[in-house]
Amino acid sequence: MVEVLVNSGLVTQEFILSPLQFGVPYSRPRYFCLAKRKPLSFQYQLFNNQLLLSPSPLFGNNEKTVIGENSQSQENWDNLIDSCQPIENFLEFTSSSDQVDTETGPFANAEVSGNDQETSETFVEGDEFDFGAIDQFVVPLSLIERWGSAMDIVYPDSKRCCCFTKSYYRYVKGTGSLLATIQPKNKGKTSSLKEQCLRYFTPREVANLHSFPKDFQFPKHISLRQRYAMLGNSLSVAVVAPLLQYMFANRHDFSAQELH
Known part of the structure; x- marks a missing residue:
């Protein structure tokens, strides 16, 4: 070239x-x-x-x-x-009141596909999706149990997270970091991941890490999967x-x- x-x-x-x-x-x-x-x-x-x-x-x-x-x-x-x-400067949801119960939340019974670590599509498509609800971004326990060892976990005070790809939120392995909203005494996978209340970064937070302006917004008809896909193909x-x-x-x- x-x-x-x-x-x-x-x-x-x-x-x-x-x-x-x-x-x-x-x-x-x-x-x-x-x-x-x-x-x-x-x-x-x-x-x-x-x-x-x-x-x-x-x-x-x-x-x-x-x-x-x-x-x-x-x-x-x-x-x-x-x-x-620190990553906390780029977060949309930061307070402890934003946490949800992963045992009873909407992702508690999410399914995992047979050949890969894919999240049930029930929660990533549809006109009724509430982009402002933090509980929609909680990582289901079934995925933590199966793929926890392959997850990249970061914390609000971390100063690095992995690259988000267009498959983020659909897959948990190699597509981007997950945020631990409850910080354990010992960071990392030596502590129980279930107790760290893992969640996906929201599209707004991914856009923040891409340094998009504060007034940037997706049109309302763009689905969550499409938002992550476009951000994954975006530039900093x-x-x-x-x-x-x-x-x-x-x-x-x-x-x-x-x-x-």
Whole structure:
């Protein structure tokens, strides 16, 4: 792809970036390619035709070290995660009064399909679905018992959660993190998952982690499954916005003749 762009008279800069690098507690590394047709140029031309693993150029840092392997070290990522906001800043439901009884709630008897960890479709489709009811997002005990060891569990004070895919809420394995609304003394799976009142992140919360604006709303006729699917195929505004700003940073370099 890059070869075709270069042969077509464009200059490229490539990035692999995650919202974690922008202070958002959301692990979603994605490849981005920026291209400008010559004679346009990027603000820092030394990074042309290279793959960058850091957002430093986007914020005025043109040091060569930003593309080094050290930027991907475990220590560096640990520091990035520590600097992120806590997940509780992105939640729609936070108070203890929002909890429901998982033994008697609407998901208590949800079925699991024979070949995978799929939630009964009874609770994810239909015109009567109440998107504002927290009990609709509680993880059924049947899924916890069967797939608890494969779940990624996070807490309100966590500073990282896994990438949400388009299959989130339909499947619990590898589709995104689940939130423990009751924090045990010992975090993780050493404590009983049943006692942690696990729930799915709501579509609004997933949109928050994608850094969508507060006034963003889905049309009312869009089902819950469709909302998660579109969010799973979406982009992080926290990442794309500075990329676009960097992309157009040098527009003032043109002469009047070139602009015409």
